[in-house]
Each structure stands twice: as C-alpha cells, then as structure tokens.
Amino acid sequence: GGAGGELSGLEAYFEGEEDEVVLGDGPEDQADFLDISGLRKERAEQRELTWVVFLNKVWKKLPKKDTTEIGASLLWAEVNSSLKGSVEALMILAEKSRSSQMAERYELLKLQYEAQGKKQSAITPAQREQVWGLFMVYEKVRVANHYYDQNDLVADLYRRLKSFGPSGVFFHRCYVDEVQDFTLAELFLMFQFTDANYSFLAGDTAQTINPGINFRFTDLRALFTRMDQDPSFAAHRIATPSPYSLSTSYRSHTGVLQLASSVVEVLYAYFPRAIDNLGLDQGLFDGPKPKLLLVDDIAELTVMLLGHQRSSSGRIDFGSEQVILVRDDQARKSLPPSLAESAIVLTVFEAKGLEFNDVLLWNFFQDSPATKEWRVLYSYLEETQGGKDTAGKSAGAVAMAEVREENFDNMESLSASKRRPLAFEPGKYAILESELKALYCALTRARINVWIVDFDKQKRDPAFAWFRDTGLAQ
DSSP: OOHHHHHHHHHHHTTTOOOOOOOOSSGGGOOOSOOGGGGSTTTHHHHBOOHHHIIIIIGGGSOGGGSSSSOHHHHHHHIIIIITTSHHHHHHHTSOOOGGGHHHHHHHHHHHHHTOOTTTOSSOHHHHHHHHHHHHHHHHHHHHTTOBOHHHHHHHHHHHHHHHOOTTOOBSOEEESSGGGSOHHHHHHHGGGBOGGGEEEOOOGGGOOSTTOOOOHHHHHHHHHHHHHOGGGTTSOOOOOOOOOOOEESSSOHHHHHHHHHHHHHHHHHOTTSSOOOOOOEESSOOOOOEEEOOSSHHHHHHHHHHTOSOOSSSOOOOTTEEEEESSHHHHHTSOHHHHTTSEEEEHHHHTTOOEEEEEEESTTTTOSOSGGGGHHHHHHHHHHTTOEETTEEHHHHHHHHHHHTTOTTOOOOOGGGOOOOOOOTTTSTHHHHHHHHHHHHHTTEEEEEEEEOSOHHHHHHHHHHHHHTTOOO
16 A cells, blocks of 8 residues: 555566567667666656656757758657557557567558548648658657657557557546647547547647647547447447537637737648638627736836736736746746735646636747747738738738827837848748647637736747737737
8 A cells, every 4th residue: 555565566576577678870779769677666757758758858969960950849749749659559559569679669650650641741841851850860869768659659559458448437528628738649549438429628729739749639539430440439429529619708708819810820721631610710809909008127027017907906907816827847937026925827838728818928029939930920910911901901010000199109119121020931930830829729728818028129029010900919
C-alpha cells in the first residue's frame, strides 16, 4: 500500500521490455518511441513533452531553414493529429519492435502520412515533405532528452492491451464531453473498453483550442466505420452515427453570437478542414453588442467599465457572475492588483464549458503568439466588405454609420491607407486557426456583456477593424 510499494509496482510493470534505448545519427538507430524510464513517478512530469515544452525546448533545436514555411503550431498539429495521433499511426506505433527495426517503422509512418489526401490534410505534398523532415529531428531530440509525448503513451497502452487483453475491464456506457480535445487514436483506445454503440459524444469543433488537435465529426464518423470493419470489434456490429447539430444557444444572446459567428465564418473561409459546417449559432433574444474598450491605462479602463455597467451602483462589482479571461498563467500574474484581487481570473482554456454574465477579455491580441498573421483579417475584411453595396453604400459604410450611431466616433484605429493586408497562404499561417478558435471560445463564455481590452494597438487593430467595420462591436 504505501508510495514506495506503488513505485516498486510501477517499475515492475515496465520490466521485461525488449526495446533498446539507443540514439544514433539515422532513423535506423532511433530509440523506440516510448522511453519507459520517463514514465516513472518521480520524473514523469518533467519528461512529458507537452505543447509548452515543445515550444520552449524542442522547436528551438529544429533547423531554422526548414521552419520558415512550417510554423510551430502546424508541426505540432501534424505530429499529434496525423503523424502519431491517427489510428493508422497507432497501429504502426503499437507494434513491438527492437531498435534495429525502427527504420522499417518510420518508413511505414512516412507512407501512411504521404498517402493522406486533400480531405485529410490541408497542407500540400511539398509541405508534408518538409514536415516529415522536421518530424525526424523532433524524434531525435525527444529521445535524446528522454521525453515522451501523449501519442507514445497511447501507443504503449494499446500495445499492452493487445498483449494482455482488457483484464476484465468493460464500461457499459461511455460519455465524453469536449470530444474535440481527443485524438482519434485516444478515442480508438477508449472504445476498446466499451461498446461504441452505447457512447455519447459531445463537442464543438469551433472550440478545439487544445494545441495539436485537428478534430472534425466527419473524421469521427469515419472512425466508427473503421471500427465496424476491425476484427477486434467483431463481437458486435458498430453502427456509424449521424451527428445532431445543436444550433440554438441558450446561453448567449444575438449580440454576442453575431460576433462569435463571424469568427466561425473566417475559420470556414481559411481553414475549411478544421471545423465542421454545422450551421451558425442562433440566439433566442437580443442583447448588447460586445464593447471594444480603447484605453491607455487602468484608471481609464475603470471609467470605461463604469460607463458600461448594467448596475448603477457607482462601482465596478466583480462577483461570481463576472470573469476576466487571460491567455495564460503569465498573463494572469501580470494583471494589475486592482483587478486580480477583486475578480475571478481564468485562462481561456480553463473557462471552457463555463458561463458568466460578463466577460472581460484581457490583452488577447497582445499576448497572442501570432503577430503579423493577424493582418490576414485586413484581407478578409477587404474580400467580404469591399464589393457589397446597400442602397448605394458599401456594407462597410453602412456598418460604420451604425457604429457612429452608437456614439463610438472616438475609436482609435489605423486608417485604411496605413493598413497592411496580408494575403492568406494555406499551411503558412496555421497558428491563426487555433487563435480564432480560442477567440470564439472566449466570446461565447458570456451571457450578457463582452468587454475587450487590449493595450497593443498594432496587434489588436486588424481584429478591432474587422469588428468595427462589420458593425458587430461598439
């Protein structure tokens, strides 16, 4: 029973592995995908290769000449959703082999990756070749530093399942919320312990903000079809379900949902394979448009918030129904004490699934890992607003008139002549996909008010111009 006994049992569980841990210069000398020593209790946390570790430790060691066209977010997504996170990759990774057989395993991984068609991958064959080269370096760095990623863990568990069976473990019903945060390999492993016909899976592909996951319900349907044809599920037929689309929002009103829906439309336009086309959310009642708070300091922010308070109490009352959303823990620590001490402060990821009356979105663009990529929104604005006329006026002019009617004449923004639109290039600006999904997730936490404050005028302006010129924010 004690901790020492648990550790001893864990070490015994990993005994008898035939795989050697060897690092050489070529793929044939690579260590196995999972360095089992990294899973021991006292070192597991340090050894896990998460998105943060990848960004700070691994990405910097990759060849700079190969990373100019392939960004960190794109490589991480390809590794976790295609190269190692697909069911096809799981079948390869779970095969027990010695280091001398690693070259063959890598070759199989490469073949299945290159075989992906346009429906499975948004990047070109030339970009996949670049990704493969970076992936090989990723694997060398991972093994040399005794890291394991989540895919290695899933493959090891599946390998053990095939060797020892489920040991009597079976769940009669399986309920999965936020299913979009799972890889297909993880779901496939989970279905080994239940009857997939009695599973209930819920999620929203517009909220896939877990780095590295490319999830669509169309891919999930394909997984059910595959399982029905897999011999390991031969005990019962598995029907391929049709998804139910729940488009009515019982949380947010149309003022919030119209802005959130515009974010989804950009995702459809630039990342059609990253999100299911299930229709835009519909609200049951009207409400105030989100507010863009253009301030230079906290004192000015206080005055602005007082002006938009629903209460007339004369003070800002942050209670259980208000939240400040930040990007990460570092942003949380940098909040002014006057805000941090009087409000609930959550990261966007922590707030998933929660709802509040009022949401203050803090420095979303300033703290964004995307920089010039946001300028793509200038191009989107030109493409969608430039050529549409309403009674002799462009849609942009009509929207601007609506905004002025809301007494927002003093909004600061770069003039149209100073804007520098950036043409979208598939595969090059992949980081925008996760950023737009995070923005959608943040906006839809609100029941009533959304206040957006950002102190980086350059980084915020493309989005602020988009919100303003379409008349979706005040």
